[in-house]
Amino acid sequence: MRSPPTPRGPISERLIAVLRGESPPDSLAGSDLPVFADPLADEDLQLALYLCYELHYRGLPGVDDSWEWEPALLALRRELEIRFEDALRCAVPPADDPARAAGIDLALRAIAEQDGPSLSSYIKVSASLEEVREFVVHRSAYQLKEADPHSWAIPRLSGAPKAALIEVQSDEYGGGRAEWMHAELFARAMRALGLDSEYGAFLDVIPGITLATVNLMSLFGLHRRWRGAIVGHLALFEMTSSIPNRRYGEGLRRLGFDGDATLFFDEHVTADAVHENIAAVDLAGGLARQDEALANDILWGARALAHLDERWASHLLESWNDGRTSLLRELSELEAASAGQVLAPG
Numbered sequence: 001m002r003s004p005p006t007p008r009g010p011i012s013e014r015l016i017a018v019l020r021g022e023s024p025p026d027s028l029a030g031s032d033l034p035v036f037a038d039p040l041a042d043e044d045l046q047l048a049l050y051l052c053y054e055l056h057y058r059g060l061p062g063v064d065d066s067w068e069w070e071p072a073l074l075a076l077r078r079e080l081e082i083r084f085e086d087a088l089r090c091a092v093p094p095a096d097d098p099a100r101a102a103g104i105d106l107a108l109r110a111i112a113e114q115d116g117p118s119l120s121s122y123i124k125v126s127a128s129l130e131e132v133r134e135f136v137v138h139r140s141a142y143q144l145k146e147a148d149p150h151s152w153a154i155p156r157l158s159g160a161p162k163a164a165l166i167e168v169q170s171d172e173y174g175g176g177r178a179e180w181m182h183a184e185l186f187a188r189a190m191r192a193l194g195l196d197s198e199y200g201a202f203l204d205v206i207p208g209i210t211l212a213t214v215n216l217m218s219l220f221g222l223h224r225r226w227r228g229a230i231v232g233h234l235a236l237f238e239m240t241s242s243i244p245n246r247r248y249g250e251g252l253r254r255l256g257f258d259g260d261a262t263l264f265f266d267e268h269v270t271a272d273a274v275h276e277n278i279a280a281v282d283l284a285g286g287l288a289r290q291d292e293a294l295a296n297d298i299l300w301g302a303r304a305l306a307h308l309d310e311r312w313a314s315h316l317l318e319s320w321n322d323g324r325t326s327l328l329r330e331l332s333e334l335e336a337a338s339a340g341q342v343l344a345p346g
């Protein structure tokens, strides 16, 4: 990210002004939030929340690191989180009956097998190169920090589920080889597709509906009370990864790409076939066996992921079906403005 993002409404405008030192921190206090028609896709809410969370990851350009624990900013973040959580509970009602630890992996499997719009099938068979590049830009909001939100859970766990989480995360982080970190493999795929792989380079064109999928992980990861949900999120993420990634790789090959462009996707076909069992049985099942009271949260975290992912996939497919960009601006327009490179398959 080279410069602070463009505000998308009054909340992100006030937040960015404060972070840039143009307004005092106390101007965040008592921020009256409006009623959001659709908090799960609201541009202003999701960008403001995303920026609050970024202070816990790589920080923001030109923003002092001490903002991470500034009480006025945390108070705003809490208000945004309350709206986000309320909307999630509305969209994904928590189960009334307590779930049992014994059936957690099967319950997760049932969520994984629910029918939804198949973005991966579309990309495999029909997507244009521009659509695939848009898909990669959307995914960059998470993949360039892949695994980081789930790592917040490590100190919150103990024993067998902690060991399982670290086994998965070790692969995500390249098993000691920086060039094999999944975030780095994704950056290579971006470059192979002629896209800027710098962290946060596309934030200004990534819509709230996509930012919400990343904010969900940050919310779950940063709050110990949501340790069940972040575990359920990771388990479902791993369980729904292998087959779609095979299709994404096939789509890229159909368009003439290979090598660096497909390595990230190919790697996930094999890695996540292993991760899904560790995550479902040892991590999620292990945590539920340790503390059965967390079983419902584990499943709810998975269902929240499924819901936001389905909305996100529908947004992409509907946008493309209508012949418009799924981003906030056309990539070609953005690249023309920044004199982007000419794209050639290779």
Ligand SMILES: [Fe+2]
Binding pocket: 146, 172, 182, 268
């Ligand atoms: Fe990965």
Ligand SMILES: [Fe+2]
Binding pocket: 168, 172, 238, 271, 272, 275
């Ligand atoms: Fe994985």
